[in-house]
Amino acid sequence: MKHILIVDDKEENLYYLQALLTGNGYMVELARHGAEALVKARQNPPQLIVSDLLMPVMDGYTLLRHWKSDTKLKKIPFIVYTATYTEPEDEKLALSLGADAFILKPCEPEDFLARFIDVLVKGVAASPDIASEVNSGHSDTLKDYSVILIRKLEEKTLQLEEANQFLQQDIARRKEAEDKIQHLAYYDLLTNLPNRLLLIDRLQHTLAMSARHQNHGALLFIDLDHFKTLNDTKGHSVGDLLLVEVAKRLQTCMREGDTLARLGGDEFVVILQDLSEDSSQAAVQAETVCAKIISAINLPYYLDSYLYHSSTSVGVCLFRNQEFTVDELLKRADIAMYQAKSAGRNTQRFYDPTMQAALEARAALESDLRLAIKKNQFRLYYQMQVDHSGNVHGAEALIRWQHPQKGLVPPLQFIPLTEETGLIIPIGHWVMETACAQIKRWESDPLTRNLQVAVNVSACQFHDPSFVERAIEMLSRHKIKPGNLKLELTESLVLDNVEEAIMKMQALKSYGVLFSMDDFGTGFSSLSYLTKLPLDQLKIDQSFIRNMCMNNRDAVVVQTIIGMANNLGIEVIAEGVESETQREFLEQNKCNLCQGYLFSQPLPIDAFENKLRQIHAGYITQS
Known part of the structure; x- marks a missing residue:
């Protein structure tokens, strides 16, 4: 069985020739560059070598020069098989260095095998004596080799730079497109706040964190008072201006780590996390945020030269661990919000009536204390x-x-x-x-x-x-x-x-x-x-x-x-x-x-x- 050595730095080229030649009864050995090929050939000389030209470590031209300078290897046929060096002078240089055939990629299997067998049967053509050429002053071949090699390297470098630039642009375009898709999926188009989908995801995460650390959290359901009247009288464009301004004001009321989302229409939801372990303290913390929200919403608005005053009703639901589902929490906060509406609007209410009563008692006690200081x-x-x-x-x-x-x-x-x-x-x-x-x-x-x-x-x-x-x-x-x-x-x-x-x-x-x-x-x-x-x-x-x-x-x-x-x-x-x-x-x-x-x-x-x-x-x- 004939022993063939194939030299190429691209895996797909190696496997293609290996499959083609082994399928036709040849034993194939592989090398990824010229230096590796020389070592393997000297240890186990093949009957024929097929080599690419542009490779790392040692290119095909240098391999060919070493091959034809070696007393044992120069009698073994050398086929150049390349897709990079395609100019007539490239082939001329390879043949002048002693190549027995010059085949361009891609090549039909039948054509390649025909050329391959022809070289294998004929054997080595008369090999040039490279040492005597140099000693006798005939260095044109080596000069041509150097010039061609530099030119091909420059061309290849330019191609790689262009390919890399195109790849980077393509990656950037894909990333931008993915970011836009992600943003559209999880954020509200009008206010740029998280939408219902992202709100639910963050609420689930907050519930898990609350269970792990035993802290309370709170869900605030915010609904603008009389928003429908504004839409009906001034139009949806003015209503949208109000929603955008409200979103900005609500963001100024948030603590670090809190989540503000737009649920839809004039409904906003806030997730407060890392509140106190004590329920009464957690309620006080939530009430403080509610007070900031109500005060911020109450400030006047200038909507397309139109002066407008708004107010809001806020429903609050405290939670700890994972005793309630996301839907149940939203439902409870929504019920509390309607309790705030029923109480006259522009206020907040807790879902737990006993908690609401405790907060009212605390507020009354604080008021009495301030009076007690004044009245001794x-x-x-x-x-x-x-x-x-x-x-x-x-x-x-x-x-x-x-x-x-x-x-x-x-x-x-x-x-x-x-x-x-x-x-x-x-x-x-x-x-x-x-x-x-x-x-x-x-x-x-x-x-x-x-x-x-x-x-x-x-x-x-x-x-x-x-x-x-x-x-x-x-x-x-x-x-x-x-x-x-x-x-x-x-x-x-x-x-x-x-x-x-x-x-x-x-x-x-x-x-x-x-x-x-x-x-x-x-x-x-x-x-x-x-x-x-x-x-x-x-x-x-x-x-x-x-x-x-x-x-x-x-x-x-x-x-x-x-x-x-x-x-x-x-x-x-x-x-x-x-x-x-x-x-x-x-x-x-x-x-x-x-x-x-x-x-x-x-x-x-x-x-x-x-x-x-x-x-x-x-x-x-x-x-």
């Missing part, structure tokens, strides 16, 4: 802080709200709202002002002149840039005795920014203010921070005191805090002491101060002073 409806109650002998060392000032209709409102019902709204800052300022005035009044009475008054300071109030300045102004104005005002800070407040806390505490300590860490043990306590902070007192949280006589772990925590405070030279006080058993445990473990209902509940100023006198009178009688 707050009162300070005082709870005694005593030692185990019954001596009163001080009191904690606790705020109460004397509501004109609801009576005395406990702090748990309004303090969280004041912190959310920022009202805690003016209220906290009032508490400190009132406490300082009371301390000053007590200084004139020997019974009360040394009482320490503890005032709670919220994180919002403490981090207010003007806190230290206002506190110093207050202390300077009242000229209270150093050591009689004690500010209670929580662990989380202090650890939020330790350096800031230390700086502010040091500034106030220079004016005689003492500091107590409130609710100690409930946060992420750190001994390193504890040693840095200028603290005078640790207050053990009442949750540990309540259970310490029944739960060994709580008892160990209380003992540890007392021991640590005593070793650091920091005073320790226990709050929430309600039984004699608890008091005895604290006394045995050297916690010297207590506060709780065992000694006294929080009292208004007159009742507190009366009780203080009774205690003092009792001591005098005993003595």
